[in-house]
Amino acid sequence: MFGRDIGIDLGTANVLIHVKGRGIVLNEPSVVAIDTQTKRVLAVGEEAFRMVGRTPGNIVAIRPLKDGVIADFDTTESMLKHFLAKIKVKGWFTKPRILICCPTNITSVEQKAIREAAEKSGGKNIYLEEEPKVAAVGAGMDIWQPSGNMVVDIGGGTTDVAVLSMGDIVTAESIKIAGDRFDSDILNYIKKQYKLLIGERTAENIKKEVGTVFPGARDEKIEIRGRDMVSGLPRTIEVGSEEIRIAMEEAVMHIVQAARNVLEKTPPELSADIIDRGIIITGGGAYLHGIDQLLAEELKVPVLIAEDPMHCVANGTGILLENLDRVNRNRIRV
């Protein structure tokens, strides 16, 4: 195959790879299974994800980018190499340019190491770009005009809020509260309220199936299984939307506050544009039931959910690579 531009959304929860002319060619969970005795990587992505919470003592299923930072760099590097090998970049006729979108707060040493990993896997020029900008572009915003565009990207580990104009970020805030935090709050709520231990995947499932963040917006129930903390035996309980809303309330209000802070720091002309165009929500958190209603009510600004919110960053890398010459190269952190 001929060399083509590659865009990578190196996310806390999922890694997506976009190839020019082909679209999204890989979409797998950011999970690596490792044998703790030999330190050998046993599985990556989908296969490793199936092992989360179900591994014997000598195997751990790691999420190397947990909490929006690179918690385990070596594992992140092996994961990136594995995914690039999977799409056979090394066999390409010419080396591709690679744009990687990674967590906002990574250090310069980590940036360098990510670049090297991508180079070793067959990349030619490697660019790193900030997530909210790429998400905004992928959501269809024309950020190059002198007008305000606001994006709220709710991922697994971080929520990034940004106002963009003329191709760059004007005001932004990044907080380490997103999908993972909702899951752990649900897990802790079930533990406290029902004395039942459940796994992360069950908590995530509850969030998706019955959860809501807007009062009265959803009324559904789900049966869940876990381990009784008193008897130690498996037990089934039923939970409903309203109690899950309460479990997630504190965390979601931090997201509302971050958006409010960004709006307060935004120059008035750009604020006016945002009122006209509305705020766009991207990332998997855009699927959180009632999030658009809540943000609209709290911020008094129209709120829209991006089309295909979980693909915005990956699609945005494709668009940015095509427009690389229009983008101020100095602004791209290489």
Ligand SMILES: Nc1ncnc2c1ncn2[C@@H]1O[C@H](COP(=O)(O)OP(=O)(O)OP(=O)(O)O)[C@@H](O)[C@H]1O
């Ligand atoms: N239907 C749904 N309802 C609520 N949350 C959902 C839904 N579907 C996915 N999510 C959540 O979206 C999150 C993953 O989103 P995404 O893939 O955009 O994150 P990421 O880009 O990997 O993370 P980050 O941006 O922090 O690096 C997970 O926490 C997942 O539980």
